[in-house]
Amino acid sequence: MSEIDFTNIIGFTLSQLKTEFAKIGLTNLDAKRVFPWIHTKSARSFDIMSDVPLKVRKILEENYSIKIPNCVTLQKSRDGTKKALLKLWDENCIETVFIPEEKRSTVCVSSQIGCAVGCKFCYTGTQNFVRNLTSSEIIAQILFWNESVTNIVFMGMGEPLLNFENLASALELLLEERAHNFSRHKITVSTSGIIENAIFDLAKFGVKLAISLHASNDETRSRIMPINNKYNIKTLINAAEEYQRNSNTDHVTFEYLLLKGINDSDANAIELSRLLRSIPSKVNLITFNSWPGSPFIGSSYDHAHRFAKILLGKGIRTIVRKSRGDDVLAACGQLKGKK
Numbered sequence: 390m391s392e393i394d395f396t397n398i399i400g401f402t403l404s405q406l407k408t409e410f411a412k413i414g415l416t417n418l419d420a421k422r423v424f425p426w427i428h429t430k431s432a433r434s435f436d437i438m439s440d441v442p443l444k445v446r447k448i449l450e451e452n453y454s455i456k457i458p459n460c461v462t463l464q465k466s467r468d469g470t471k472k473a474l475l476k477l478w479d480e481n482c483i484e485t486v487f488i489p490e491e492k493r494s495t496v497c498v499s500s501q502i503g504c505a506v507g508c509k510f511c512y513t514g515t516q517n518f519v520r521n522l523t524s525s526e527i528i529a530q531i532l533f534w535n536e537s538v539t540n541i542v543f544m545g546m547g548e549p550l551l552n553f554e555n556l557a558s559a560l561e562l563l564l565e566e567r568a569h570n571f572s573r574h575k576i577t578v579s580t581s582g583i584i585e586n587a588i589f590d591l592a593k594f595g596v597k598l599a600i601s602l603h604a605s606n607d608e609t610r611s612r613i614m615p616i617n618n619k620y621n622i623k624t625l626i627n628a629a630e631e632y633q634r635n636s637n638t639d640h641v642t643f644e645y646l647l648l649k650g651i652n653d654s655d656a657n658a659i660e661l662s663r664l665l666r667s668i669p670s671k672v673n674l675i676t677f678n679s680w681p682g683s684p685f686i687g688s689s690y691d692h693a694h695r696f697a698k699i700l701l702g703k704g705i706r707t708i709v710r711k712s713r714g715d716d717v718l719a720a721c722g723q724l725k726g727k728k
């Protein structure tokens with residue numbers, strides 16, 4: 390079996406599909422007919438594509454596939470959150486999470502197998518980087534749930550901006566009217582703060598950006614996120630400001646994981662408010678979800694609310710985020726593609 394299955398066409402944008410089809414003598418019209426079958430009519434085989442000529446369907450069957458990975462395990466949390474472990478064509482596994490809420494349902498998508506960034510608080514970070522996911526493997530995680538999904542967050546395994554090309558194809562498909570037709574306001578890409586071209590290229594999609602900040606000064610951030618040695622907080626805030634302007638989004642979200650005795654003092658809250666005063670922002674405070682062998686302890690909910698009160702008092706929009714699915718290790722930073 391090849392390492393990556395390039396015959397699966399569920400992650401192809403319409404223009405990629407046209408280019409692919411041209412290689413085997415099919416037309417742009419064939420591509421235009423096949424495209425909505427995959428994305429809006431949930432076709433999982435070519436034979437049901439009734440408006441595609443039989444001869445074309447036969448050629449498609451010989452050359453391509455429409456595959457959703459098999460589910461190895463499906464766990465359901467007591468709060469309704471579901472976590473699926475999906476097995477890819479090369480036997481590697483990834484996790485995707487479905488989070489139902491009263492007025493919306495969100496899918497948390499992985500972008501890589503493992504992660505090379507190595508944040509100290511993250512379970513995925515303890516697993517070595519294996520490879521980038523293809524755009525088909527990214528889109529498959531949304532199609533897998535087969536439920537009405539209103540929001541997508543790229544907050545699963547991996548650093549999305551280190552797999553920008555495939556992330557961009559997946560975003561194009563999610564935003565495309567003839568495919569998934571999501572509003573750009575319903576998609577969030579989260580980054581640990583990789584300040585390279587990708588963060589600026591992402592702005593053209595106009596999706597929401599969430600930055601994993603998790604510290605109010607460089608000393609602490611470098612300790613828990615080694616990536617800070619390369620892109621420090623000042624560089625990150627400048628990039629966030631530029632992103633917010635270029636993407637025409639209302640604000641940038643800063644994720645802040647509260648770790649007891651590490652980054653959760655009143656002084657940290659005041660320091661954080663100073664960092665964010667010049668940028669339209671929102672802070673998501675998250676209490677730490679522990680995982681086997683984790684070196685940190687999370688701050689309590691009461692403490693999180695105290696921290697939030699200080700930020701709110703300084704005029705920073707802040708919410709304390711409810712942790713979802715932590716009993717099945719489906720919460721933030723708890724994913725690991727383990728069989």
Ligand code: SF4
Pocket residue numbers: 504505506507508511512513514545546547548581601722
């Ligand atoms: S938090 Fe994100 S970027 Fe950091 S190690 Fe985990 S998956 Fe990678």
